[in-house]
Amino acid sequence: MTDDSGGLFDHLDDPAPPLPPANAFAGVVARGQRIRRRRHAIAAGSAAVAVVVLGAGSVGLAAAMRAGGPTGLHELPAHGGSPTPTASEHRHHRHEATSAAVAGNQPGHPDGAVSPVRPSELPDGCPSPGPDTQPPLPLPSIDLPGSPAPSPDSCGTPGPTASPSASPPDSGSPSPAPSPSESPSAAPLG
Amino acid sequence: MALGEVGLAQSRPLAFDEAFPRLFSVAYRVAFRLLGDRSEAEDVAQEACARAYSRWARVADYAEPWCVRVAGNLALDVLRARTRAAKRSGGEGEPAAAASVIDERVDLQRALAALPRRQREAVVLRYLGDQSEQQTATILGCSVGSVKTHASRGLARLREVIGR
Numbered sequence: 244m245t246d247d248s249g250g251l252f253d254h255l256d257d258p259a260p261p262l263p264p265a266n267a268f269a270g271v272v273a274r275g276q277r278i279r280r281r282r283h284a285i286a287a288g289s290a291a292v293a294v295v296v297l298g299a300g301s302v303g304l305a306a307a308m309r310a311g312g313p314t315g316l317h318e319l320p321a322h323g324g325s326p327t328p329t330a331s332e333h334r335h336h337r338h339e340a341t342s343a344a345v346a347g348n349q350p351g352h353p354d355g356a357v358s359p360v361r362p363s364e365l366p367d368g369c370p371s372p373g374p375d376t377q378p379p380l381p382l383p384s385i386d387l388p389g390s391p392a393p394s395p396d397s398c399g400t401p402g403p404t405a406s407p408s409a410s411p412p413d414s415g416s417p418s419p420a421p422s423p424s425e426s427p428s429a430a431p432l433g
Numbered sequence: 434m435a436l437g438e439v440g441l442a443q444s445r446p447l448a449f450d451e452a453f454p455r456l457f458s459v460a461y462r463v464a465f466r467l468l469g470d471r472s473e474a475e476d477v478a479q480e481a482c483a484r485a486y487s488r489w490a491r492v493a494d495y496a497e498p499w500c501v502r503v504a505g506n507l508a509l510d511v512l513r514a515r516t517r518a519a520k521r522s523g524g525e526g527e528p529a530a531a532a533s534v535i536d537e538r539v540d541l542q543r544a545l546a547a548l549p550r551r552q553r554e555a556v557v558l559r560y561l562g563d564q565s566e567q568q569t570a571t572i573l574g575c576s577v578g579s580v581k582t583h584a585s586r587g588l589a590r591l592r593e594v595i596g597r
Binding site (some may be wrong): 261278 | 447450453454457458461462465466467469471474475479480482483484485486487488489538541560562588591592595
């Protein structure tokens with residue numbers, strides 16, 4: 244032996260080690276091919292399972308996005324509306340601010356209304372919807388085309404068509420009111 | 434026995450059919466040292482060679498220590514299974530000579546099992562498989578100095594356990 248084990252394992256050696264049997268090579272090759280095929284089959288199966296899982300996940304995600312898209316639009320106004328105001332919304336808020344300035348302060352609301360959208364544009368005269376109502380609620384019915392001119396007191400008071408109950412209490416987003424197309428009564432998209 | 438180095442430190446790895454006799458021999462040797470049974474050692478050697486064939490493209494460069502390692506692990510598995518079977522049967526029906534041989538191997542298996550994994554692998558490759566330090570370092574993926582350390586410590590603990 245070439246090691247430094249001091250013959251610790253020499254007595255365990257086979258005194259007459261056999262040569263490989265005649266048919267051993269063919270058997271080893273056949274067994275090796277079986278092992279290789281099985282390993283390839285396992286790898287292919289794992290890859291197929293991974294592909295199926297990924298495909299199912301993609302389909303499920305796409306279906307969830309399709310199903311959740313309109314729902315998200317419905318829920319968006321309840322949380323304060325679209326984060327990007329449209330031009331009509333700007334006009335609407337400017338008009339609200341002017342109307343509120345003309346109307347003056349309302350008794351019982353010395354601080355003015357809590358604007359649902361842009362507090363800097365609203366003077367103090369805008370009446371508050373009250374402590375229990377949700378301050379930043381949008382008014383989608385006010386901005387509808389063809390609707391009558393807003394009254395001087397239309398400064399964020401929840402209208403009858405709005406759905407304040409659907410708004411969570413933490414909807415203090417400074418985003419402006421939603422466009423009519425985002426209202427819950429709008430036609431379903433897609 | 435002259436220690437050939439199949440698939441190690443050669444410019445061109447051997448084809449499997451050229452390397453097979455040497456691989457079978459080294460695998461049989463380590464298996465018989467652990468098992469003490471010709472038939473089982475041949476089965477283990479053939480299984481180790483078959484596994485080497487199934488991934489020859491990857492192990493051709495260090496086929497001999499790879500086969501020794503696989504044969505050692507397979508032989509230890511057989512020893513464990515044999516020990517479990519002997520415990521279940523209560524050791525009945527074993528001839529005295531065979532029982533002594535088995536006890537010797539069982540002692541060796543227990544001593545090896547008591548070693549840390551790195552030391553056990555180094556001992557099996559270096560002393561049971563008669564691989565060089567360079568071959569052992571290649572198959573274990575460590576330096577020659579580390580192989581020396583692990584093999585020396587493992588052998589010292591084996592001597593303590595076996596009591597020789």
